[in-house]
Amino acid sequence: GGIITQTPKFLIGQEGQKLTLKCQQNFNHDTMYWYRQDSGKGLRLIYYSITENDLQKGDLSEGYDASREKKSSFSLTVTSAQKNEMAVFLCASSIGTRQDTQYFGPGTRLLVL
Amino acid sequence: GEQVEQRPPHLSVREGDSAVITCTYTDPNSYYFFWYKQEPGASLQLLMKVFSSTEINEGQGFTVLLNKKDKRLSLNLTAAHPGDSAAYFCAVSARYGGSGNKLIFGTGTLLSVKP
Numbered sequence: 287g288g289i290i291t292q293t294p295k296f297l298i299g300q301e302g303q304k305l306t307l308k309c310q311q312n313f314n315h316d317t318m319y320w321y322r323q324d325s326g327k328g329l330r331l332i333y334y335s336i337t338e339n340d341l342q343k344g345d346l347s348e349g350y351d352a353s354r355e356k357k358s359s360f361s362l363t364v365t366s367a368q369k370n371e372m373a374v375f376l377c378a379s380s381i382g383t384r385q386d387t388q389y390f391g392p393g394t395r396l397l398v399l
Numbered sequence: 400g401e402q403v404e405q406r407p408p409h410l411s412v413r414e415g416d417s418a419v420i421t422c423t424y425t426d427p428n429s430y431y432f433f434w435y436k437q438e439p440g441a442s443l444q445l446l447m448k449v450f451s452s453t454e455i456n457e458g459q460g461f462t463v464l465l466n467k468k469d470k471r472l473s474l475n476l477t478a479a480h481p482g483d484s485a486a487y488f489c490a491v492s493a494r495y496g497g498s499g500n501k502l503i504f505g506t507g508t509l510l511s512v513k514p
Contacts, residue, residue, distance in 0.1 A: 326408065328488060328504040344501070376442060387433070388502060390443040 288313035290391035292377050297396045301369040307362045307394045309377030318360040319378040319388060322346055329376065335360055336382075364396070371398040401426040401493035405505025413513055418476040420508045422489035425470065431492035432472050433502065434463060438485045446474070446487075479512040486510070 290311045299305045311318065317336050321329040331344030333352035341352055351363040360377060374393045380386040405422045412418045430451040435443040447463050449456050449472070456463040460483075462475045472489055486509050490502040 326506060328405075328506040329502075330504075331501060334501070378443075387445055387448055389445070390435075392442045 288315075288389070290377055290379060290389060292375075292391040292394050294394060295392070297394055299364075299367045299396070299398050301367060301398060303367045303398075305364040305367055305396070307364075307375050307377075307396075309360045309362070309391055310358055311360075311377075311379040311389075311391075312358060313379055313381075313389065314357070315379035315381055315389075316357070317380045317382055317386075318354065319380075320344075320350075320352060320360065320362045321376045321378065323374040323376055323393070332362065332375075367396075367398040369398055371396065401429060401491060401503045403489065403491050403503045403505045405489055405508060407508060408506065409509050409511075411511045411513065412479050414480055415478050416512075418479045418483070418510055418512070419473055420487050420489075420510070421471060421473045422491070422505045423469070423471050424491045424503075426491070426493055427467075427470065429470075429491045429493060431500075432463075432465060433490040433492075434472075434474050435488045435490065436485045437488065437507075443488065476510075479510070481512050481514055484510055484512045 293308045319334040320332040330346045332346045334342050335354040338357045353361045376393045377391040378388040380388045402425045432449040434446040437443045464473045486507045488507050489505040492500045
């Protein structure tokens with residue numbers, strides 16, 4: 287088995303601020319993902335990475351940067367936080383990108399004042 | 400590209416009743432499907448992974464049906480109990496760019512099971 291950890295658990299920021307979320311996995315999975323979860327909208331893919339130093343844009347990449355520093359970690363940066371923004375950011379990992387199951391971390395809850 | 404519609408958005412049942420959540424998808428070439436459960440404040444847990452070759456999939460206390468002709472995936476909880484109260488998400492594996500597949504998620508169903 288393995289585990290995905292996300293830090294911080296809660297993130298409160300100011301409008302215009304750059305905010306960074308971190309994700310670590312010990313599954314030894316190749317692929318990692320960042321999703322945004324908004325109430326009533328399901329999960330939307332922001333970025334994913336199929337290996338160390340690889341980055342692929344998802345459907346919601348505008349306003350975000352990502353970094354896959356090493357196989358076990360994947361960071362997401364909100365480049366300029368939007369006022370009244372509230373969402374949960376979920377990190378996931380899988381062995382590959384084809385039929386493999388994605389395993390999710392506990393999430394980071396973002397609130398922008 | 401692939402689109403997934405999930406219904407209903409909210410579902411309230413009594414303990415012991417059945418509960419049915421349905422997703423419809425558009426890409427007839429989709430071949431992997433997933434159901435996830437998300438309890439309040441927690442992350443998504445895999446309930447079941449379904450392959451396109453299997454139409455009836457039995458889990459513990461639930462059944463997942465895949466109707467490829469109608470492009471419909473359903474989660475049927477046979478005798479719901481309060482511990483089943485959670486949000487449920489379907490996901491369909493779809494081709495994405497040149498880098499493999501990605502999951503397209505339904506918008507979720509919030510299930511409430513009352514004693």
